[in-house]
Amino acid sequence: MELDQVTRGRLADATLAVVVGALVATAAAFDDGTAPVDYALIALGSLALAAYRSAPRAVLAVATAATTAYVLHAHPGxxxxxxxxxxxxxxARVGHRGLAAAASAVFLAGYVATGPTTGEIVERVALLVGWFLCALVxxxxxxxxxxxxxxTEQRALEAERTREEAALRRAGEERLRIARELHDSLTHSISIVKxxxxxAxxxxxxRGEExxxxxxxxQEAGGEAMRELRATLEVLRTDEPTGTPALLVERARAAGLAVELRVTGDERPLTATVDRAAYRIVQEALTNAARHAGPAKVIVQLDYSVGELTIRVDDDGSAARTRTPTPGIxxxxxxxxxxxxxxTLHAAPRAEGGFSVRAELPLDGVGEAV
Structure with a gap:
């Protein structure tokens, strides 16, 4: 099984601590007079490095204290x-520069106090000062x-958000332009026909004529066309759905459609894209049922599973099971x-009569609903 990032990081930290401890202990093995307490101090100072991500200051204190005590006792290299x-x-990596410099000074002082010959002390201290400067830098x-x-990551996220906002703004402007064109052209023409x-x-x-x-x-088609055009213009001028599937069911019921809502699973808030898609799917399915199903009963079912929302709208209307539906707008x-x-979407006549719409939407929708 693949390890997560946190576990891999902890294993890498533990490996680093073990490697450092092994190197220091191996060097100590070649020194005369290394006692068991010295190995214990080496292990304490080295293995503390395994916790540097979560407690860098505590690790700095433990490593400095244990290693300085080891140096004062055993006089190693x-x-x-x-x-x-x-x-x-x-x-220093997490910003504790002062503490890091102080710990370096404490260790160097302890190392100087071990009392090697003058030549050795100058050479070793100069080497260690260089090492500690490198560690700080x-x-x-x-x-x-x-x-x-x-x-850089924040700038990239901001740029992506800005692009998405610009795309949404352009889409909104295009919807308004289309709405204006439809209103100025079709509304006038349909009104004249009606x-x-x-x-007449x-x-x-x-005149008493038939x-x-x-x-x-x-006359009837003109009125229906006008109503549908107004509904279309309202949708084009509205960026987001103004309700829920439950509200759609209530409106359809008030309009005379025999419709029932069933909700199963753990109902919970949806992302904006999934919520918008669910609203539009139920809206379109109920509209089709009202237009084409006749005096039918409609059942709207929302099933919330772990990672998916299933929407099912079934009616027992007049659609024949042998008739292939014509995919309209x-x-x-x-x-x-x-x-x-x-x-996935399945829309087709039911075997027992009527029509069925079944949509399965991932709750972590990968795209932007259109």
Whole structure:
């Protein structure tokens, strides 16, 4: 099984601590007079490095104290400074520069107090000072690099958010432009057709003549076209759904459609894209049922599972199971919304009669619903 990032980091820290301890202990084995207490101090100072991510100051204190005590007791070589070097580097990396410098000074003072010959002390202290300076500088450089990476990531996220906002703004402007064009062109034309048909019907009835069925059909179709156009313009001018599937069911029921809502699973808030898609799917399915199913009963079912929302709208209307549905704008738009979220859609007549719409939407929708 693949390990997560936190576990891999802890294993890497423990490995580093063991390697440092092994190096110092191996060097101590070649020194005369190394006692068991010295190995215990080496182990304490080295293995403390395994916790440097969670407690860098505590690790710095433990490593400095244990390693300095080991140096004062056993008078080892310069390699004994490795645990303190590691602790100084990690402390400087997280911003504790003063503490890191103080720990370096404490260890160097303890090392000087071991009392080697003058030539040896100058050579070893100069070497250790160089090492500690490198540890401080590399720790600070690593800190600055991590800060630069975080800033770069934040700028990238901000740029992505800005692009998304610009795309949404352009989409909204395009919707408004289309709404204006439809209103200025189609609304006028349909109003003229409806008005002329109404006048013709009125004149025929005034003269006592029978109104031709075609004329009545034109009048009714004109009114229906006007209502649908107004609904379309309202959708184009509205960026987000203004309700919930439950509200859609209530509206459909108030309009005379026999509809029932069933919710199963653990109902919970949805992301904006999934919520918008669910609203539009239920809206379109209920609209189709009201137009084409006749006096039918409709069941809207929302099933919340662990990672998926299943929407099912079934009616027992007049659709024949052998009749293949013609994909109009409504079904096409519904399918586009579902596919954009990485889901699946099935819309077809039921075997027992009527029509069924079934949409399966991942709750972590991968795209932006259209």
């Amino acid at each position: 310069a390699l004994s400074a490795l645990p303190v070097l590691g602790a100084v580097h990690t402390a 590399t720790g600070l450089a690593d800190r600055n690099w991590q800060a630069y990476l975080r800033q 008005l002329q048909a109404g006048v 019907v009125h004149l025929a009835r005034k 109104v031709p069925p075609a004329l009545l059909a034109i 409504g079904l096409t738009g519904m399918r586009e919304r579902v596919v954009a979220l990485g889901g």
